[in-house]
Amino acid sequence: MMHLLTSPEAWAALLTLTALEIVLGIDNVIFLSVIVSRIPQQQADRARKIGLALALIFRIILLSVLVWLIGLTAPVFSFKGADFSWRDLILIGGGLFLIAKATHEIHAEVEADDGEADQKSGGGAFFWVIIQIIVIDIVFSLDSIITAIGMAQDIEIMIAAVVIACLIMYISSGPVSRFVAEHPTTKMLALAFLVLIGVALVADGFQFHIPRGYIYFAIAFSAAVEFFNVLAKRNRRKISKPSV
Numbered sequence: 633m634m635h636l637l638t639s640p641e642a643w644a645a646l647l648t649l650t651a652l653e654i655v656l657g658i659d660n661v662i663f664l665s666v667i668v669s670r671i672p673q674q675q676a677d678r679a680r681k682i683g684l685a686l687a688l689i690f691r692i693i694l695l696s697v698l699v700w701l702i703g704l705t706a707p708v709f710s711f712k713g714a715d716f717s718w719r720d721l722i723l724i725g726g727g728l729f730l731i732a733k734a735t736h737e738i739h740a741e742v743e744a745d746d747g748e749a750d751q752k753s754g755g756g757a758f759f760w761v762i763i764q765i766i767v768i769d770i771v772f773s774l775d776s777i778i779t780a781i782g783m784a785q786d787i788e789i790m791i792a793a794v795v796i797a798c799l800i801m802y803i804s805s806g807p808v809s810r811f812v813a814e815h816p817t818t819k820m821l822a823l824a825f826l827v828l829i830g831v832a833l834v835a836d837g838f839q840f841h842i843p844r845g846y847i848y849f850a851i852a853f854s855a856a857v858e859f860f861n862v863l864a865k866r867n868r869r870k871i872s873k874p875s876v
Contacts, residue, residue: 646789653797655848656776659829660687661801663730663768665809666737666822667761675758680805683765688798690773695790705778719774720837726771727833733764734826741820771833821858825851 664683668676704722707715776794812819828850832842 646793649789649793650796653776653793654800655844656772657687657797657801658848658851660684660769660772661805661808662822662825662829663772664765664805665812666734666819666826667764668809669813669819670737671757671761675761676809677806679758679761679765680809681802682762683769684798684802684805686766687769687773687801688795690769691777691794691798692791694773694777695787695794704774714839716837719778720839722771722774722837723833724837726768727830727835727837729767729771730826730830730833734823734830738820738823738827741816741823775833775836815858815862818858818862821854825854 660683664680668679668683671679704718707717708721709716777790812822828847832844832847835842
Protein backbone atom coordinates (compact mmCIF):
# COMPACT_ATOMS: atom_id res chain seq x y z
CA MET A 633 0.00 0.00 0.00
CA MET A 634 2.83 2.41 0.89
CA HIS A 635 4.49 2.01 -2.47
CA LEU A 636 1.24 3.19 -4.13
CA LEU A 637 1.20 6.37 -2.04
CA THR A 638 4.75 7.26 -3.15
CA SER A 639 4.43 6.16 -6.77
CA PRO A 640 3.87 8.92 -9.38
CA GLU A 641 2.48 6.29 -11.76
CA ALA A 642 -0.13 5.26 -9.18
CA TRP A 643 -1.24 8.87 -8.64
CA ALA A 644 -1.41 9.45 -12.40
CA ALA A 645 -3.51 6.29 -12.79
CA LEU A 646 -5.79 7.41 -9.93
CA LEU A 647 -6.37 10.87 -11.43
CA THR A 648 -6.98 9.50 -14.92
CA LEU A 649 -9.32 6.76 -13.74
CA THR A 650 -11.21 9.12 -11.39
CA ALA A 651 -11.80 11.58 -14.25
CA LEU A 652 -13.05 8.74 -16.45
CA GLU A 653 -15.34 7.38 -13.72
CA ILE A 654 -16.80 10.86 -13.16
CA VAL A 655 -17.55 11.18 -16.89
CA LEU A 656 -19.12 7.70 -16.94
CA GLY A 657 -21.16 8.67 -13.87
CA ILE A 658 -22.90 11.42 -15.88
CA ASP A 659 -25.19 8.70 -17.26
CA ASN A 660 -26.17 7.68 -13.74
CA VAL A 661 -26.87 11.25 -12.62
CA ILE A 662 -29.04 12.00 -15.68
CA PHE A 663 -31.07 8.82 -15.20
CA LEU A 664 -31.57 9.49 -11.47
CA SER A 665 -32.63 13.10 -12.15
CA VAL A 666 -35.30 11.97 -14.61
CA ILE A 667 -36.58 8.91 -12.76
CA VAL A 668 -37.10 10.65 -9.41
CA SER A 669 -38.85 13.68 -10.95
CA ARG A 670 -42.20 11.85 -11.08
CA ILE A 671 -42.52 11.10 -7.36
CA PRO A 672 -43.05 13.51 -4.41
CA GLN A 673 -40.05 15.64 -3.45
CA GLN A 674 -39.40 13.95 -0.09
CA GLN A 675 -39.46 10.49 -1.66
CA ALA A 676 -37.40 11.77 -4.60
CA ASP A 677 -34.56 12.88 -2.30
CA ARG A 678 -34.60 9.52 -0.50
CA ALA A 679 -34.69 7.57 -3.78
CA ARG A 680 -31.78 9.62 -5.16
CA LYS A 681 -29.65 8.92 -2.08
CA ILE A 682 -30.51 5.22 -2.15
CA GLY A 683 -29.69 5.07 -5.86
CA LEU A 684 -26.26 6.67 -5.41
CA ALA A 685 -25.49 4.43 -2.41
CA LEU A 686 -26.41 1.37 -4.50
CA ALA A 687 -24.22 2.62 -7.35
CA LEU A 688 -21.23 2.72 -4.97
CA ILE A 689 -22.07 -0.68 -3.43
CA PHE A 690 -22.49 -2.39 -6.80
CA ARG A 691 -19.19 -1.00 -8.06
CA ILE A 692 -17.25 -2.14 -4.98
CA ILE A 693 -18.89 -5.60 -5.10
CA LEU A 694 -17.98 -5.97 -8.77
CA LEU A 695 -14.39 -4.93 -8.03
CA SER A 696 -14.18 -7.57 -5.28
CA VAL A 697 -15.10 -10.35 -7.73
CA LEU A 698 -12.71 -9.46 -10.54
CA VAL A 699 -12.14 -13.07 -11.63
CA TRP A 700 -15.89 -13.63 -12.08
CA LEU A 701 -16.28 -10.21 -13.72
CA ILE A 702 -13.52 -10.87 -16.27
CA GLY A 703 -15.25 -14.19 -17.03
CA LEU A 704 -18.32 -12.21 -18.11
CA THR A 705 -16.37 -11.06 -21.17
CA ALA A 706 -15.85 -14.64 -22.39
CA PRO A 707 -18.10 -15.66 -25.32
CA VAL A 708 -21.14 -17.74 -24.33
CA PHE A 709 -22.66 -18.21 -27.79
CA SER A 710 -22.23 -17.15 -31.40
CA PHE A 711 -24.78 -15.79 -33.84
CA LYS A 712 -24.01 -15.30 -37.55
CA GLY A 713 -20.28 -15.26 -36.87
CA ALA A 714 -20.47 -12.81 -33.94
CA ASP A 715 -19.57 -13.90 -30.38
CA PHE A 716 -21.69 -12.64 -27.48
CA SER A 717 -20.67 -12.61 -23.81
CA TRP A 718 -22.75 -12.07 -20.69
CA ARG A 719 -21.42 -8.51 -20.62
CA ASP A 720 -22.74 -7.95 -24.15
CA LEU A 721 -26.16 -9.33 -23.22
CA ILE A 722 -26.34 -7.16 -20.08
CA LEU A 723 -25.40 -4.04 -22.08
CA ILE A 724 -27.99 -4.85 -24.76
CA GLY A 725 -30.70 -5.47 -22.13
CA GLY A 726 -29.77 -2.33 -20.19
CA GLY A 727 -29.65 -0.22 -23.33
CA LEU A 728 -33.08 -1.44 -24.46
CA PHE A 729 -34.43 -0.72 -20.96
CA LEU A 730 -33.07 2.84 -21.12
CA ILE A 731 -34.53 3.42 -24.58
CA ALA A 732 -37.93 2.03 -23.52
CA LYS A 733 -37.97 4.04 -20.27
CA ALA A 734 -36.93 7.29 -21.93
CA THR A 735 -39.45 6.79 -24.75
CA HIS A 736 -42.21 6.16 -22.21
CA GLU A 737 -41.28 9.33 -20.30
CA ILE A 738 -41.12 11.38 -23.52
CA HIS A 739 -44.60 10.11 -24.43
CA ALA A 740 -45.87 11.12 -20.98
CA GLU A 741 -44.38 14.61 -21.40
CA VAL A 742 -45.86 15.04 -24.88
CA GLU A 743 -49.28 13.87 -23.67
CA ALA A 744 -49.04 16.40 -20.79
CA ASP A 745 -49.13 13.68 -18.12
CA ASP A 746 -48.05 15.54 -15.00
CA GLY A 747 -47.30 12.36 -13.08
CA GLU A 748 -50.33 12.50 -10.81
CA ALA A 749 -50.70 8.73 -11.05
CA ASP A 750 -47.17 8.30 -9.72
CA GLN A 751 -47.78 10.86 -7.00
CA LYS A 752 -50.96 9.12 -5.80
CA SER A 753 -49.54 5.61 -5.71
CA GLY A 754 -47.13 6.62 -2.93
CA GLY A 755 -45.15 3.64 -1.70
CA GLY A 756 -45.82 1.65 -4.86
CA ALA A 757 -44.29 4.37 -7.06
CA PHE A 758 -41.29 4.68 -4.72
CA PHE A 759 -40.69 0.91 -4.82
CA TRP A 760 -40.94 0.85 -8.64
CA VAL A 761 -38.47 3.75 -8.90
CA ILE A 762 -35.97 1.89 -6.68
CA ILE A 763 -36.30 -1.27 -8.82
CA GLN A 764 -35.56 0.75 -11.98
CA ILE A 765 -32.60 2.42 -10.27
CA ILE A 766 -31.19 -0.99 -9.25
CA VAL A 767 -31.50 -2.32 -12.83
CA ILE A 768 -29.74 0.61 -14.43
CA ASP A 769 -27.13 0.85 -11.62
CA ILE A 770 -26.08 -2.73 -12.39
CA VAL A 771 -25.67 -1.91 -16.09
CA PHE A 772 -23.74 1.32 -15.53
CA SER A 773 -21.61 -0.26 -12.79
CA LEU A 774 -20.64 -3.17 -15.04
CA ASP A 775 -19.59 -0.82 -17.86
CA SER A 776 -17.74 1.44 -15.43
CA ILE A 777 -15.81 -1.31 -13.65
CA ILE A 778 -14.78 -3.19 -16.80
CA THR A 779 -13.38 0.14 -18.03
CA ALA A 780 -11.52 0.54 -14.72
CA ILE A 781 -10.01 -2.95 -15.02
CA GLY A 782 -8.65 -2.04 -18.44
CA MET A 783 -6.98 1.15 -17.16
CA ALA A 784 -5.52 0.27 -13.74
CA GLN A 785 -3.62 -2.69 -12.31
CA ASP A 786 -4.16 -2.23 -8.57
CA ILE A 787 -7.56 -2.80 -6.98
CA GLU A 788 -6.80 -0.12 -4.35
CA ILE A 789 -6.57 2.50 -7.11
CA MET A 790 -9.80 1.25 -8.68
CA ILE A 791 -11.71 1.39 -5.39
CA ALA A 792 -10.35 4.88 -4.56
CA ALA A 793 -11.32 6.20 -8.02
CA VAL A 794 -14.82 4.69 -7.77
CA VAL A 795 -15.41 6.12 -4.27
CA ILE A 796 -14.24 9.62 -5.30
CA ALA A 797 -16.41 9.52 -8.43
CA CYS A 798 -19.47 8.40 -6.44
CA LEU A 799 -18.94 11.21 -3.91
CA ILE A 800 -18.85 13.75 -6.75
CA MET A 801 -21.96 12.13 -8.24
CA TYR A 802 -23.66 12.51 -4.83
CA ILE A 803 -22.73 16.19 -4.57
CA SER A 804 -23.80 17.02 -8.13
CA SER A 805 -26.99 14.93 -8.30
CA GLY A 806 -29.00 17.23 -5.99
CA PRO A 807 -28.50 20.44 -7.99
CA VAL A 808 -28.97 18.55 -11.29
CA SER A 809 -32.23 16.97 -10.07
CA ARG A 810 -33.57 20.33 -8.86
CA PHE A 811 -32.61 22.03 -12.13
CA VAL A 812 -34.37 19.33 -14.17
CA ALA A 813 -37.48 19.56 -11.96
CA GLU A 814 -37.63 23.38 -12.20
CA HIS A 815 -37.11 23.54 -15.98
CA PRO A 816 -39.34 21.14 -17.95
CA THR A 817 -37.46 21.65 -21.23
CA THR A 818 -34.28 20.31 -19.65
CA LYS A 819 -36.14 17.13 -18.70
CA MET A 820 -36.97 16.50 -22.35
CA LEU A 821 -33.31 17.11 -23.20
CA ALA A 822 -32.23 14.66 -20.47
CA LEU A 823 -34.64 12.05 -21.85
CA ALA A 824 -33.12 12.50 -25.30
CA PHE A 825 -29.69 11.93 -23.72
CA LEU A 826 -30.95 8.69 -22.17
CA VAL A 827 -32.13 7.45 -25.58
CA LEU A 828 -28.68 8.30 -26.99
CA ILE A 829 -26.91 6.50 -24.13
CA GLY A 830 -29.23 3.51 -24.52
CA VAL A 831 -28.39 3.28 -28.22
CA ALA A 832 -24.66 3.41 -27.36
CA LEU A 833 -25.05 0.57 -24.83
CA VAL A 834 -26.93 -1.60 -27.34
CA ALA A 835 -24.27 -0.87 -29.97
CA ASP A 836 -21.53 -1.86 -27.51
CA GLY A 837 -23.40 -5.09 -26.82
CA PHE A 838 -23.34 -5.84 -30.55
CA GLN A 839 -19.60 -5.01 -30.56
CA PHE A 840 -20.06 -1.79 -32.51
CA HIS A 841 -18.31 0.77 -30.33
CA ILE A 842 -19.47 4.38 -30.52
CA PRO A 843 -16.70 6.59 -29.06
CA ARG A 844 -18.03 8.03 -25.82
CA GLY A 845 -16.28 11.31 -26.54
CA TYR A 846 -18.77 12.02 -29.34
CA ILE A 847 -21.72 11.31 -27.05
CA TYR A 848 -20.44 13.40 -24.14
CA PHE A 849 -19.55 16.28 -26.46
CA ALA A 850 -23.11 16.21 -27.84
CA ILE A 851 -24.48 16.17 -24.28
CA ALA A 852 -22.22 19.03 -23.17
CA PHE A 853 -23.02 21.15 -26.24
CA SER A 854 -26.79 20.61 -25.92
CA ALA A 855 -26.67 21.29 -22.16
CA ALA A 856 -24.78 24.56 -22.79
CA VAL A 857 -27.36 25.64 -25.37
CA GLU A 858 -30.21 24.79 -22.99
CA PHE A 859 -28.48 26.65 -20.15
CA PHE A 860 -28.31 29.84 -22.21
CA ASN A 861 -31.91 29.29 -23.28
CA VAL A 862 -33.02 29.08 -19.63
CA LEU A 863 -30.93 32.15 -18.79
CA ALA A 864 -32.49 34.09 -21.67
CA LYS A 865 -36.02 33.16 -20.55
CA ARG A 866 -35.27 34.27 -17.00
CA ASN A 867 -33.93 37.62 -18.21
CA ARG A 868 -36.98 38.15 -20.47
CA ARG A 869 -39.29 37.53 -17.52
CA LYS A 870 -37.39 40.11 -15.45
CA ILE A 871 -37.63 42.70 -18.21
CA SER A 872 -41.34 42.05 -18.82
CA LYS A 873 -42.25 42.61 -15.15
CA PRO A 874 -43.89 46.02 -14.72
CA SER A 875 -41.85 48.45 -12.69
CA VAL A 876 -43.45 49.65 -9.48
